[in-house]
Amino acid sequence: MTTNATPEIAAPIRRRGIEAARAQQALWLLLPTLIAIALVAGYPLYRTIFFSLFDANLTTPDQRTFLGIGNFWFTTAEGVQLGFLQDPKWWEAVKNTMLFTVVSVFLETVFGMIIALVVNTAFPGRAFLRTAMLVPWAIPTVVSAQMWGYMYNDSFGLIGRGLLGGQALLANTDSAIWALIAVDVWKTTSFMALLILAGLQSLPTDMYEAADMDGATKWTQFWRMTLPLLRPALLVALVFRSLDALRVFDVMYVMLGPVNAGSTSMTGYARLQLIDNSLLGVGSAVSVAIFVIIMVIVVMYVTAFRVKFD
Amino acid sequence: MNLKRTNPTLYFLQRTGFYLLVAIITIYLMVPFLWAVLTSFRKSGDLFLQPLQFVFAPSTLNNYRDVFANENFINGLGYSLLVAVGAVAISLLFGSFAAYALGRFRFRGKSMIMYIILAVSVFPQIAVLGGLFTLIRNFNMYNNPIALVFSYLIFTIPFTVWVLTSFVRDIPGELEEAALVDGASPLRTLFSVLFPVMMPALVTTGLLAFINAWNEYLFALTFMGTRRTVPVVIANYSGATQFDQPWGQIMAASIVVTVPLIILVLVFQRNIVSGLTAGAVKG
Numbered sequence A: 001m002t003t004n005a006t007p008e009i010a011a012p013i014r015r016r017g018i019e020a021a022r023a024q025q026a027l028w029l030l031l032p033t034l035i036a037i038a039l040v041a042g043y044p045l046y047r048t049i050f051f052s053l054f055d056a057n058l059t060t061p062d063q064r065t066f067l068g069i070g071n072f073w074f075t076t077a078e079g080v081q082l083g084f085l086q087d088p089k090w091w092e093a094v095k096n097t098m099l100f101t102v103v104s105v106f107l108e109t110v111f112g113m114i115i116a117l118v119v120n121t122a123f124p125g126r127a128f129l130r131t132a133m134l135v136p137w138a139i140p141t142v143v144s145a146q147m148w149g150y151m152y153n154d155s156f157g158l159i160g161r162g163l164l165g166g167q168a169l170l171a172n173t174d175s176a177i178w179a180l181i182a183v184d185v186w187k188t189t190s191f192m193a194l195l196i197l198a199g200l201q202s203l204p205t206d207m208y209e210a211a212d213m214d215g216a217t218k219w220t221q222f223w224r225m226t227l228p229l230l231r232p233a234l235l236v237a238l239v240f241r242s243l244d245a246l247r248v249f250d251v252m253y254v255m256l257g258p259v260n261a262g263s264t265s266m267t268g269y270a271r272l273q274l275i276d277n278s279l280l281g282v283g284s285a286v287s288v289a290i291f292v293i294i295m296v297i298v299v300m301y302v303t304a305f306r307v308k309f310d
Numbered sequence B: 001m002n003l004k005r006t007n008p009t010l011y012f013l014q015r016t017g018f019y020l021l022v023a024i025i026t027i028y029l030m031v032p033f034l035w036a037v038l039t040s041f042r043k044s045g046d047l048f049l050q051p052l053q054f055v056f057a058p059s060t061l062n063n064y065r066d067v068f069a070n071e072n073f074i075n076g077l078g079y080s081l082l083v084a085v086g087a088v089a090i091s092l093l094f095g096s097f098a099a100y101a102l103g104r105f106r107f108r109g110k111s112m113i114m115y116i117i118l119a120v121s122v123f124p125q126i127a128v129l130g131g132l133f134t135l136i137r138n139f140n141m142y143n144n145p146i147a148l149v150f151s152y153l154i155f156t157i158p159f160t161v162w163v164l165t166s167f168v169r170d171i172p173g174e175l176e177e178a179a180l181v182d183g184a185s186p187l188r189t190l191f192s193v194l195f196p197v198m199m200p201a202l203v204t205t206g207l208l209a210f211i212n213a214w215n216e217y218l219f220a221l222t223f224m225g226t227r228r229t230v231p232v233v234i235a236n237y238s239g240a241t242q243f244d245q246p247w248g249q250i251m252a253a254s255i256v257v258t259v260p261l262i263i264l265v266l267v268f269q270r271n272i273v274s275g276l277t278a279g280a281v282k283g
Helices: A002-051 A088-120 A126-138 A141-152 A158-163 A173-201 A205-213 A218-246 A250-261 A266-276 A280-304 B008-040 B044-048 B051-056 B062-069 B071-104 B110-121 B126-138 B145-170 B173-181 B186-215 B218-223 B230-235 B247-267 B269-280
Strands: none
Touching (some): A002 A280, A002 B110, A002 B126, A002 B145, A088 A173, A088 A218, A126 A173, A126 B247, A141 A158, A141 A173, A141 A250, A141 B230, A141 B247, A173 A250, A173 B008, A205 A218, A218 A280, A250 A266, A250 B230, A266 A280, A266 B126, A266 B218, A280 B110, A280 B126, B008 B247, B044 B247, B062 B071, B062 B247, B071 B110, B071 B145, B071 B186, B071 B230, B071 B247, B110 B145, B126 B145, B145 B186, B145 B218, B173 B186, B218 B230, B230 B247, B247 B269
16 A cells, blocks of 8 residues: 555655756856846945935045935035935926926827837838838937937027027027927837837737728727727836836936036936035935835836736 | 729828828938938038038038047947947846746746846936946946946846846747756756757847947946047047037947947847837736
């Protein structure tokens, strides 16, 4: 009796042995990546958080004094406000970054949808348009910023001189933010279009044939069928684009310079404090704030849509 | 389809409207780039001309000659290439190991690791800027391309792991099982069975990571002093005096760094679209 039972028990044990071995191998395979991430993301992040609690200078980080939340919020006895959360320039940067994110992502989605719908229909020259779509995306951000900076120039530019008759669009930050939105929309719309197009091409065609038979107009088909079915793909694209837009830096810095970038982009403000002003403590505190903002959005997204990775 | 016979006028109007839309889209996407190309072939004295005169003004190669005579720019191309290739090579190697583990192995804590990698891929670079800067200073690596390669891993590694994992999942399991039954070790299986199949994915992922590294600005601006990469050189391109922006040369330099990217993108068009959608939509 006992001899009979052994093989039955032995089999699952052996399989578990293989599974355990596989799990161990997987860890070895993951090790280089995990070490790299810890060194390049984990430890520097820890240092940033650490320095955000100190009064420290970038050139002499070892001579620091503990401040607690002083870099975030601190009023001296004389009423001087030193925390960056009390700095109107920071809030201007936040306002401009939010405006930039909401408007550019909205326009990119609408234009991207239009372009994707056009490219998804069969017409001569479709292959060419599909190729042309990749051009703005392939151009480096710095290059596109210089290209548009040239077009906005009030004495040479196609837009600055030609369309607006010599207005310096980038000279004040109120009009500049719209000019920057236009640059980002141009550069990223085609990326959105590509993602949406991939979604469109995965939709079943027979569904549209059936809708045609039933006499539904193209307009109805778009709102009642295409859009609801695209929703998941669209949401992912939207979230990733918004996170990108919130981190925006290159366009502002190249087109407006370090100081004005500091009042139009959150990252620009952080870098201005950290590098240009050498304020390691305040700069780190701002960086931590940006990190928290972005991570909160990510966590909200992951929990709200119950993203699964398996 | 029937509209052509039942209502030719409406059909004609619809078609015209559609092609008008196609034309507008093409112009919108292409004109800023073409205008830069045009400017790169114009003399600096002709920049003041009205647009129509400007288009037909005589061409010159002077801007390109000046750009290639500019030492900063040439060195910048070298540094950019070095840094981007270095970061991509490391990321592909580490990334394919990790993707194999995440796509093929079952183990505890896997979704935790996926979450960490996703979180790092949306990491704002600014969050590590101060920490990395002080570290690089401590190790005396400021202005050293190796430090830049190292810092670029923060966005190239999560990206390659993420995209390669979705590719590895789509590879039929029989291939690997056959190797396993024959007693091949996981590393051997990866190198001699999966790598050949993964080649297109590796090319795509490598190319996209290369483009990201080639275009990176914030770290290159902050961690390098005199050894500037191409984006930093172009952003700081200056003429003889501070107030004289050499637009022709800036545009020529821009075209020089963009054209290789555009050619790569056009050659690998199909792979790129599949790589981008694997990275974003499936996520």
